[in-house]
Amino acid sequence: MAAPFDLNDDSVVVIIGTGAGGGVLANELAQKGISVVALEAGGRHLPDDFINDEWESFGQLAWLDPRTTSGDWRVAKDFSGLPAWIVKSVGGTTQHWAGASLRFQDHEWKAKTTYGDVQGANLLDWPIDPREMDDYYTKAEDKLGVTRTGNRPGLPGSNNYLVFEKGAKALGYEEVHTGRMAIQTRDDGDRIPCQQTGFCFQGCKWGAKWSAGYVDIPEGEATGNLEVRPQSHVARILHNEAGKVMGVEYYDANGTLQMQKARIVCVAGNSFESPRLLLNSASAMFPDGLANSSGQVGRNYMRHMTGSVYGVFDKPVKMWRGTTMAGIIQDEARHDPSRGFVGGYELETLSLGLPFMAAFLDPGGWGREFTSALDHYENMAGMWIVGEDMPQETNRVTLNHDVTDQYGLPVANVHFDDHPNDIAMRNHAYKQGQAVYEAVGATRTFPTPPYPSTHNLGTNRMSENPRDGVVNNWGQTHDIANLFISDGSQFTTGAAENPTLTIVALAIRQADHIAQEMSAQNI
Amino acid sequence: MSQKESLRGLTRRDLLKRASAAGASFVVGTGFLAAPDAAWAYEAEHLDAETFATLVQMARDIYPHDQVADEYYVIAVKGYDSADAAAGITAGIAALNAAAQGKGFDSYLATGWERDRVDILRGMEDSAFFQQVRGGLVTGLYNQKAVWPIFGYEGESFSQGGYIDRGFNDINWL
Ligand SMILES: Cc1cc2nc3c(=O)[nH]c(=O)nc-3n(C[C@H](O)[C@H](O)[C@H](O)COP(=O)(O)OP(=O)(O)OC[C@H]3O[C@@H](n4cnc5c(N)ncnc54)[C@H](O)[C@@H]3O)c2cc1C
Numbered sequence: 001m002a003a004p005f006d007l008n009d010d011s012v013v014v015i016i017g018t019g020a021g022g023g024v025l026a027n028e029l030a031q032k033g034i035s036v037v038a039l040e041a042g043g044r045h046l047p048d049d050f051i052n053d054e055w056e057s058f059g060q061l062a063w064l065d066p067r068t069t070s071g072d073w074r075v076a077k078d079f080s081g082l083p084a085w086i087v088k089s090v091g092g093t094t095q096h097w098a099g100a101s102l103r104f105q106d107h108e109w110k111a112k113t114t115y116g117d118v119q120g121a122n123l124l125d126w127p128i129d130p131r132e133m134d135d136y137y138t139k140a141e142d143k144l145g146v147t148r149t150g151n152r153p154g155l156p157g158s159n160n161y162l163v164f165e166k167g168a169k170a171l172g173y174e175e176v177h178t179g180r181m182a183i184q185t186r187d188d189g190d191r192i193p194c195q196q197t198g199f200c201f202q203g204c205k206w207g208a209k210w211s212a213g214y215v216d217i218p219e220g221e222a223t224g225n226l227e228v229r230p231q232s233h234v235a236r237i238l239h240n241e242a243g244k245v246m247g248v249e250y251y252d253a254n255g256t257l258q259m260q261k262a263r264i265v266c267v268a269g270n271s272f273e274s275p276r277l278l279l280n281s282a283s284a285m286f287p288d289g290l291a292n293s294s295g296q297v298g299r300n301y302m303r304h305m306t307g308s309v310y311g312v313f314d315k316p317v318k319m320w321r322g323t324t325m326a327g328i329i330q331d332e333a334r335h336d337p338s339r340g341f342v343g344g345y346e347l348e349t350l351s352l353g354l355p356f357m358a359a360f361l362d363p364g365g366w367g368r369e370f371t372s373a374l375d376h377y378e379n380m381a382g383m384w385i386v387g388e389d390m391p392q393e394t395n396r397v398t399l400n401h402d403v404t405d406q407y408g409l410p411v412a413n414v415h416f417d418d419h420p421n422d423i424a425m426r427n428h429a430y431k432q433g434q435a436v437y438e439a440v441g442a443t444r445t446f447p448t449p450p451y452p453s454t455h456n457l458g459t460n461r462m463s464e465n466p467r468d469g470v471v472n473n474w475g476q477t478h479d480i481a482n483l484f485i486s487d488g489s490q491f492t493t494g495a496a497e498n499p500t501l502t503i504v505a506l507a508i509r510q511a512d513h514i515a516q517e518m519s520a521q522n523i
Numbered sequence: 524m525s526q527k528e529s530l531r532g533l534t535r536r537d538l539l540k541r542a543s544a545a546g547a548s549f550v551v552g553t554g555f556l557a558a559p560d561a562a563w564a565y566e567a568e569h570l571d572a573e574t575f576a577t578l579v580q581m582a583r584d585i586y587p588h589d590q591v592a593d594e595y596y597v598i599a600v601k602g603y604d605s606a607d608a609a610a611g612i613t614a615g616i617a618a619l620n621a622a623a624q625g626k627g628f629d630s631y632l633a634t635g636w637e638r639d640r641v642d643i644l645r646g647m648e649d650s651a652f653f654q655q656v657r658g659g660l661v662t663g664l665y666n667q668k669a670v671w672p673i674f675g676y677e678g679e680s681f682s683q684g685g686y687i688d689r690g691f692n693d694i695n696w697l
C-alpha cells in the first residue's frame with residue numbers, strides 16, 4: 001500500500017522523530033519497500049525558509065518546549081531552561097548541524113577494555129566490532145557527501161581556519177586540515193557547492209550541507225512508501241497484552257490526540273525526548289516505563305566534554321566569513337593516559353556571530369572585562385573542543401512531574417555533573433587551544449565554558465547484557481522485540497568524534513536488520 | 524513615537540537647559556530623555572524620566588562600549604517602559620539609588636566615575652533586578668542590526684552570494 005497510510009494500518013513501521021537517526025532510517029526502510037509513517041513534532045523547513053540571523057533562526061528551528069536542569073554543570077545555572085540547543089523540525093538537528101563527520105577510532109568502540117576501570121564512570125564496551133562498521137561508515141559518508149572521504153576533495157580554508165592552522169603547525173600538530181564535512185564542494189553533485197555564507201548553524205540556504213530534512217526525507221517520500229506527518233508530537237507508545245508495542249498516541253497539528261497503529265515502533269527523538277517518551281509510556285505491565293527492566297532508561301547521559309577557545313589578535317580575522325566548522329586538529333584525539341585523563345579530544349574551528357558571541361562567550365559575564373573582548377569581535381578567531389566524556393549512572397534524564405508541557409505531559413529534567421576525567425581533559429584542551437592562538441600572536445585568549453548541549457547521547461544505551469543497558473547491538477530494545485531506538489541515545493560511549501556520522505551509519509545498519517527480521521517474520 | 528515627534532515644541536536650547544539633570548550624557552525633561560545635541564530623544568510613557576535615564580546608564584555600565592552611542596542603549600531597555608514592567612523597574616532603580624546613597628553618593632547618576640557605579644552594581648549582581656536587566660541586554664543590545672557594523676559584524680550574506688568571492692580567506696597578515 002502506498003502513502004498516505006491509514007491510522008488503523010497496523011503493518012507500518014512508525015518512526016518518532018526525523019533527525020539524523022529517524023530521518024535516515026525512514027528513507028532507508030522506504031527504499032527497501034517498507035511502509036513507514038514518520039511522526040515529527042516540528043514543522044517542515046526547507047532551505048528557502050532558513051534565516052541568516054542567529055536569534056531569528058533559533059526562534060524558527062530550536063526545540064523550545066520546556067525542560068528543566070540540575071547538577072553542577074554551568075548550563076544549569078546560565079541556561080536553566082535550555083539544557084540543549086537542538087532542533088524541532090523535519091530533519092531534526094541535522095538542519096543546523098555544522099557537518100563535521102568523523103569515524104570513531106577503533107579503540108573507542110571498546111572503552112571499558114581500553115580505559116579499564118575509571119572510578120565513578122559506568123563504562124562499557126559497545127557490543128559491535130569496529131570492522132562491522134567499516135562498510136556502514138562508507139555508506140554513510142557517501143550519503144552525506146563527506147569531504148576527504150571517497151574521492152571528495154576538502155573544503156578551502158577560511159580566515160578562521162588559516163589562523164588555526166598556522167598556530168597548530170607552530171605547535172607541531174600534524175593532523176590538521178579543513179575537516180571531513182558533509183558539505184558539497186564540487187559542481188557535479190545533486191547539491192549546490194558551499195558558497196561560504198557562514199550560517200551553517202542556521203540551516204544552509206544553498207542546501208550545500210547535508211540535512212535529513214531536505215535530502216533523505218524527500219528521497220524516501222518519492223518512493224511512495226514514506227508518509228511524514230509534521231507537527232505531530234508523540235505522547236505515548238502503546239503495547240498489547242503480550243507486551244509488544246502496537247501503536248502510538250500523538251497530538252496532531254490541531255492538538256487533537258490521534259492513535260496510529262504499528263507493526264514496529266522506532267524511537268528517534270534525540271537523547272532527552274527518547275527516554276522521556278519511554279518513561280511517559282509507563283503502564284501497569286511496565287510501571288517503570290517501556291524497555292526499562294534494567295533501570296537504565298535515561299541514565300548515562302553524555303554530552304561530550306566540550307568548551308571553546310577564542311583568541312583576539314591585533315588585526316582582523318572576520319571569522320564569521322565562511323564555513324562554520326571546517327577545520328580540525330586531530331592529534332589530541334588519541335588515548336594517551338600520560339596526559340592525565342583517558343580518551344581524547346578534537347579541536348575544531350568554530351565561529352559565532354556577534355549576537356551569539358555576546359550570549360555564549362562568558363554567560364553571565366559583564367563589565368569591561370567582557371565588553372572589551374567583544375570590542376575586538378572582528379579580530380577574533382574561535383575553536384570548539386569536543387572530547388569523550390565519561391558515562392555516569394547519575395547523569396540522567398528523569399520525568400519532572402512538577403512541570404508539564406503544552407500537552408500536560410511531564411517534562412524531561414536533565415541532571416549532569418562533570419566527571420573528574422572530563423574536567424582534566426577540558427583543562428588540557430583549554431591550554432592547548434590557547435597555545436594554538438598564542439603561537440600566532442593572540443593578545444588575549446578565552447577558555448569559554450560549554451554551551452547548552454548540541455551532542456546528546458547515551459540515555460538508552462546499547463549493551464551486550466540486558467542488565468547493563470536498554471538496547472542490543474541492533475538498537476532493538478532488550479525487553480520488547482518490536483521496539484527500537486534509532487538515535488544518538490543508543491550510544492554506549494561517546495568517543496571523541498562528533499556523533500552524527502555514527503548515528504547515520506547505525507541507522508543504515510538498523511534498517512538492514514529490521515528489513516531482514518520483518519521478512520523472516522520475527523517481528 | 525518618532526524622534527521628531529517627541530521633540531516637537533522643544534528648542535535645542537530648551538533641551539540643553541535641562542541637560543544637567545543627568546550629568547552630561549542625557550537631557551532629562553518631564554517624561555523624556557534626549558541626547559544633548561538632540562540627535563535622538565525618547566519619551567518615557569510609564570517610567571519617570573529620571574528612572575529611565577538611570578536605567579540607560581546602568582545598561583551602559585553593564586555592557587560598556589564607548590563606541591556605541593546612547594540611543595542604542597535606549598532602544599535596548601525601552602521595552603521596560605511598559606505598563607507591566609514599570610513598577611518592578613522603578614523599585615529596582617530605587618534600590619540602586621539607595622545602594623549609591625549607602626556609598627555616599629546622592630544617587631546612582633550622581634557618581635562621577637564608572638568604577639563607583641560598577642562597585643554599586645557588583646553589590647547587587649545576584650539580585651533578580653540586575654539579572655533581569657543584564658539578561659535582557661544580551662539580546663536587547665547585541666541583537667540590534669544597527670549595532671553590528673560598529674563591531675565589524677556583517678550579518679546575513681546569502682543575498683550577496685556568501686563570501687566565496689567576497690573575502691572568506693582574505694586574511695593577509697599571517
Ligand atoms: C549547532 C549544532 C551543530 C552541530 N554540529 C554537528 C557536527 O558538526 N557534527 C556532528 O556530528 N554533529 C553535530 N551536531 C549534533 C547533531 O546535530 C546531532 O547529534 C544529531 O542531529 C542527533 O540526531 P538524533 O537523531 O539523535 O536527533 P535529532 O536530529 O535532534 O532529531 C530528533 C527529532 O525528533 C523530534 N522529536 C522529539 N521528540 C518527539 C516526539 N515526542 N514526537 C515527535 N517527534 C519528536 C524532534 O523534533 C527532532 O526533529 C550539531 C548540533 C548542533 C545543535
Ligand code: SF4
Pocket residue numbers: 183193194195196197198199200201203204205206207208209322323324685
Ligand atoms: S558556509 Fe557553506 S555549508 Fe555553511 S551554510 Fe554556507 S553554504 Fe552552507
